[in-house]
Amino acid sequence: MLLATKIPIVYHHLLPALLDIEIPEERLANCSDCNLCQTPKSPYLKAKCCNYHPVQPNFLVGALLTDEDPGLAEGRKRILEQLQCGEKVSKLGLKPDAAYSSNQNRILTQDQAFQTREELETQLCPYYDQGNCSVWKYREHLCVTYFCSSIGGKNGHLFWRKLDALLKTLEDQLAEYVGGQLKGSFDTLAEQLAYFKKSYDLVQNMSPEQFEKNICENLSEEIKQLKELALAFRQHAFPEYLSFPKEIEIQNLGDHKILLRLDDKETEISAVVYSLLRLFDGKRSTSEVFRKAFSVLYNLNDSVDELIGLGMLREEL
């Protein structure tokens, strides 16, 4: 899969070197069939992972207001609603208000493994529309790069985190640059709409050379690092079928702990994780086993990554 399919179109003319980076398809995380919504008792049913308020930079707000695609009608409506919330609006774009941020900090610093349904609903993204994203075409950096589970395990997550950092920097710097270029009043809704649309025009008309000069001087170095991470991502993508090697020793340690030993390597896992990992019998696909684990809201990413690294899960050919 080419990265072009993941990067919002607004960046395509500015970041041509990113577009043909090849990455594995993230088939363990399918938003249209959400991993977190596999059981009717999941607290995530009405939020999925969208318990996050994006920071939409000015030019992405402008893109949404400018694009007449009928499919974005709901997104435009939501943006206009956000523009009524004065505290959220600035020349840099739209952001959560203080009450939202304070509530989010309170929830995230609690010592609990899962959020309640009610907490998730207070944190719901303002652009979430019945299971879909109403601003998908012009979503911000985190929404581009977040996957609950990566087919590349930690190498996949490293790639996406690097791309996230790059896109965030570009969003922040583009928004600031636009703010510095555009003058005029920003008091009324009409003025704000005009401002945001001009923001988008500025970015649309920017050449790659202007972009590299004014926004991201070390772009070539960033892209080089991203390509290296994409290579590691491709090389370490989980195989379609996995199984335990026959020579692995399995010892029940009691107290719900299991020891796995192979040659000189050993690792201790919980009995629950062992029950889940036993589903890797070479006949069930990796996707299928991950889905089964998600039906109890367990993400096998780290466990599978570790065991593949130890040789305790191997590709079944």
Added chain:
Amino acid sequence: MTIYQRIPDLITAALDDDLVMLDIEKGKYFSLNPVAGSIWDLLETPRSEAELIAALMEEYEVESEQCTSETQLFLAEMLKLGLIKTA
């Protein structure tokens, strides 16, 4: 006579012979072996200890004493973990 019943909000998944459960509130996972899983299945309908033992004796070839002892152990453990309650 004590009647036992499941706590309603647990999330469960059957994995071949095992049953994995998640208590969302406590953020804890549990794994039940096949026999414990059978008891859990039987508790879909609230039951007394005697009813559970009778149902298990029909399903498994096991001595009554062993079945009683294991059922009692299971019920005590599940009560302690907060996965079942008495009606």
